[in-house]
Amino acid sequence: MPRRSQAERSAATQAKLLDAALDCLVECGYARTTTTVVARRAGVSRGAQLHHYPTRTALVAAAVEHLFARLTRDYQDGFAALPPQADRLRAGIDLLWSVMSAPHYPAAVELFTAARTDDDLRAHLTPIAARHQANVAHLARAYFPAAARRGARFDAALAMILDAMQGMASARVIARGGPDEAARVATLHDIAAHLIDPAGLTEARA
């Protein structure tokens, strides 16, 4: 690797650090995600780590931003790839759940839990989370225009479905992917149909 530009070098180390931080959050949890461990896992010296992210909070905040950017892309791509068939609503639910089942998602849970009692971290995370939520809501409205016309009711339904998935993700801590997880997703399908599209005339031709 001769003659890498500064920008390339920076980007490479930062990417290594952020991925390592996410891995570490998933594997070890927030408490044991120390700057030392992250640097070692990233194969980067501690000096370099501190150069790019001067504090631990800065590091994990950047990591979650990195993660959410990826999640937003996943949502976007997923929605764009939704089949234009009769069960789009169903497919949309499955998409949401699949993204929230991503391997790195527990890192977000770790950080938001920690943010509850860490003002600094919360200040970093609040705007990131708000932006992400807005993105998802925007995408959902864009891809289900007919249902979105129901306005607040649609928004409430979406919020509820996301809450439920968030709860399911939390529950995984204890019972990882139990057999009844599928049943719960099925219930969500049912609910979505009831709340968003009670008449049964789906968004097939949207």
Added chain:
Amino acid sequence: MPRRSQAERSAATQAKLLDAALDCLVECGYARTTTTVVARRAGVSRGAQLHHYPTRTALVAAAVEHLFARLTRDYQDGFAALPPQADRLRAGIDLLWSVMSAPHYPAAVELFTAARTDDDLRAHLTPIAARHQANVAHLARAYFPAAARRGARFDAALAMILDAMQGMASARVIARGGPDEAARVATLHDIAAHLIDPAGLTEARA
């Protein structure tokens, strides 16, 4: 306080320690819930703390057991006090949510999040959580016998509602008790009616 029996002394200090641990978990979060701080908050010497709970994990595990015992009592009392009127289902939902809004509930969230990556803690928490869930399901079935006759569908609905509430509780981390929280509970009322009692013939005379 002359002549307290050993059992009394033990029970008193243990209660002080467990309450202090819960307070600390809620206020400071899992990472900053150190044995030192808990002992100080409890007004107990560090030696005494170590005598009753030899490790940090033992302490927090006992604390969460303490908490869940109380939550189960709250559910029980709440269900027993449900009015025998037409909107029992609605009142039941509100009860579930009010218990999950209890001041100490965030302590449970902290511990379950930590348990994901702490085998020791998880081993302690898993049976506690399982027992608690079973208790809630049992109570719900006992107090909504007509709906419970729908079997798996009832269980799925209950699980989903609890998931959603869990998700809402987690979301509080960022937006504490936002205005739309009420809207989400309203959506849950709607869902409960749809999933559990679609005909509208409520459990009024159960």
Added chain:
DNA sequence: AGAAACAAACAGGTTTGACTGTTTTTTCTA
């Protein structure tokens, strides 16, 4: 040459569980 990236050692502060010693209660025994 200057700036950015990287490397490594260091100091200050914390936490945990072990360890030693003291007081209070219970149990055994005379």
Added chain:
DNA sequence: TAGAAAAAACAGTCAAACCTGTTTGTTTCT
């Protein structure tokens, strides 16, 4: 039943390990 012995509860200190952020020095790019 009185007093000694044992057990339990309580108190406080200590060392090892660790983490964070600073600082100082080196290499790589512009």
